Amino acid sequence: MTNRTTAVLDAFAEHLRVLELPLPVEGVEIARAETGAARSQLGDHVIPRLKSLDAPLLVVIGGSTGAGKSTLVNALVGHPVTRSGAIRPTTRRPVLLHHPLDEPWFTGTRILPGLARVHAGQRRDPEAPGTGDTTGDIDPATSLELRGEERVPQGLALLDAPDIDSVAVGNRELARQLLRAADLWLFVTTANRYADAVPWDVLRTAAERDVTVDVVMNRIPPREGVSEELAEDLRGMLERNGIDVDRLFLVPETDIDEDGMLPPAVIAELHEHLSTLAADGEARSRIARRTLAGALDGLAGSARTIAEHAVVQDAERQQLREQAIAAFSGARERIDNALGDGSLLRGEVLARWQDVVGTGEFFRGVESLVTRARDRIGQMLSGKPAPAVAAEQALGTGLVHVVIDETARGAELAENAWRSSAAGRHLTEGQDLSRLPDGYSEEVSSAIRAWQGDVLELVRSEGADRRTKARMLSLGVNVVGVALMVVVFASTAFIPTGLEVGAGAATAVVGQKLLETIFGDDAVRRMAAIARERLTSRLDALVAERSGPFLDRLDALGEVGTGELLGADADALTQLARDIREDA
Structure with a gap:
């Protein structure tokens, strides 16, 4: 990361840190939420990715309640590694799966610094943050479980996120935080839930920020012509909403075994795609830079929105x-x-x-x-x-x-x-x-x-x-x-x-x-x-x-005066995004 890039991001982070929006003027709640999201985006994704463009690609697997995300993750790894079941929410503490040789990229605070690291099988101090975050439905998780898995290809990591429409407010907030940290978002939906409103709101946000998105339509009825019909309808909806999806994977409804595992054949195409992507350094870099530039453009938009509210507060x-x-x-x-x-x-x-x-x-x-x-x-x-x-x-x-x-x-x-x-x-x-x-x-x-x-x-x-x-x-x-x-x-x-x-x-x-x-x-x-x-x-x-x-x-x-500074930050972030696209 160049000195100029460092200066731009450091200045923006500092201006967000000192920003105060204390007065109950119109729109202040939106501005506060935007400020928190921008801070999270900077710390969880933008700054870490700019510092290490060669780090493994982070694939966040997200979607609606009951879409089968955890079952899909288990199938990709080849054995149960994350909880699935009928009681909601099932995914509470997010699980990050990586190749054992990629472990050094994730054990520190390079990404998601606000989440404590817990290794699979590790006994936890009962007083440590996040100890109880797998038993409650109200508070968001405060830890990230790391699992080294040989079946996860080197150069790529999978992060199983909570439901974006979870009944638990904390889980919904965490799901959006994890999605902002993604280089690639693997969105999982089902044949009977793909038109729900909440996922489309999140998908539109991803499109606005130019996040690379792949979609999995799960549990498609195994009747002739249904898969093609649903795929055509979903592609039409994506196009009408201005959402550019790289790949669409169709997974038929299939019986699972006694361990809750899908037959490997039904996710073979997805597994092959991820393996090929992990082996292609140029493709990974292209995706990382595209998502990073989109994130910077999104931060520039956030900076302008926040700046307007800061000016109103000052007035x-x-x-x-x-x-x-x-x-x-x-x-x-x-x-x-x-x-x-x-x-x-x-x-x-x-x-x-x-x-x-x-x-x-x-x-x-x-x-x-x-x-x-x-x-x-x-x-x-x-x-x-x-x-x-x-x-x-x-x-x-x-x-x-x-x-x-x-x-x-x-x-x-x-x-x-x-x-x-x-x-x-x-x-x-x-x-x-x-x-x-x-x-x-x-x-x-x-x-x-x-x-x-x-x-x-x-x-x-x-x-x-x-x-x-x-x-x-x-x-x-x-x-x-x-x-x-x-x-x-x-x-x-x-x-x-x-x-x-x-x-x-x-x-x-x-x-x-x-x-x-x-x-x-x-x-x-x-x-x-x-x-x-x-x-x-x-x-x-x-x-x-x-x-x-x-x-x-x-x-x-x-x-006072932070609004003017944030306006200047927005211009600098836009230019930085342009430079990254040109480099790519």
């Missing part, structure tokens, strides 16, 4: 992400609006601020404003909490309430949006994503207190020179810090120009004039910008945390 995930982001972006905007429209500077906050600076004629003079504020502060120090501290606490409490209320509203909007779609309901099932997380209120309070600490530190830093420091200390760091918080809460760009402003704006005017008196216009603008930036950063983090449960559920679904 659904993106829509859910946008809904969550929009809900919390709205919460963030509403918090900013509350900061900028003055609503936080009313009620308790306004009362506490007025305790600090008083009310009245705000524009009588900057210096007298500072003097009055200083006098007012002195009058309030009578054993009660300092007015500036009370104002700071009121500001913080008001902002905490706004953040909690708006993020709760954002979470509720996001969850309602998700519950409007099947995919969103799947992600919210069993979850209360809008519930306030434990400790979130304290976390918000802590973040706001930390920001207020940032503001006080900023004030101290800006008031480092002697003249500024003296003015600041005459009022107190907390008073100046609260003044800066008030300005930030109103708006960093809020500069009123008239007396018609409301209470919130008037409150900001007092704070701004106090700050300008101490630091100057430029410094105030710079300080307000820094304080607002730090507040914005903390608010962004708080809102992002509340959106986390939503976005984390999306992130846990796996990677």
Whole structure:
């Protein structure tokens, strides 16, 4: 296998491995089944066959319930090697028959790596996988029995598969898995069952993937002209369904002996065909390459189908992400609006601020404003909490309430949006994503207190020179810090120009004039910008945390963009199939 071939198959296998189709969108069950089948096809047949084109040809013998597959296999080998009987299903653990010299090709995991190897007559560990798979009708077998038989010609192996229409779901799935691993499919049917629907569905799938198929019609009534009539009808059905069959073998209804064996003569033609094929290396290679190229074309089709579903999944995930982001972006905007429209500077906050600076004629003079504020502060120090501290606490409490209320509203909007779609309901099932997380209120309070600490530190830093420091200390760091918080809460760009402003704006005017008196216009603008930036950063983090449960559920679904990668894989697989046909 060339480096290019290896790269193509490795890339496809990896993209299938990381693919996630978790959301219940339309068609997802089909896509999941297609993905599982593609993985199985890669591991069971395509990669092993490309690595060893000279390996024995694997002939999988499959067909409907009661078609006589096991009896036919026993006849080809010359003695009973696989179970047959009236109780269904009979074939539960698949049996692989090979020439003893070909054993090394099958003892490892070259093909069907998911099935443990059990040799004929080998005692099994009761705890080993597949120990009970010959006694139950529900679970598929987990092991593959290997039998070396001299009657099986070297260069060819026979695999007796479960019924494709078995009453056991696991057996049906295993039968299709084994058929995907076949180089040549020997399809066995009967004179009275060859028109059944299930076998024809599987045959059409084989035709679509260009699998080489031989057909055995078993148990043909031994009446004159019946064999020819049935053969003509079957060939017509095959042709109408676009199924190209290499050989059609007719086996008459015959009595079996006490060991359940058919007379050798009735399967002589089939036995001769398989022996001739085993001896012809060129013919075996031609069949292996044809089936391999067909399998690659089939995988390319699967890759395109899966890619389409992956793109749909990505689009659904993106829509859910946008809904969550929009809900919390709205919460963030509403918090900013509350900061900028003055609503936080009313009620308790306004009362506490007025305790600090008083009310009245705000524009009588900057210096007298500072003097009055200083006098007012002195009058309030009578054993009660300092007015500036009370104002700071009121500001913080008001902002905490706004953040909690708006993020709760954002979470509720996001969850309602998700519950409007099947995919969103799947992600919210069993979850209360809008519930306030434990400790979130304290976390918000802590973040706001930390920001207020940032503001006080900023004030101290800006008031480092002697003249500024003296003015600041005459009022107190907390008073100046609260003044800066008030300005930030109103708006960093809020500069009123008239007396018609409301209470919130008037409150900001007092704070701004106090700050300008101490630091100057430029410094105030710079300080307000820094304080607002730090507040914005903390608010962004708080809102992002509340959106986390939503976005984390999306992130846990796996990677996105696999659809585009699978589309590229499909083109590469098609080209690889074309190259194999040209080589053949």
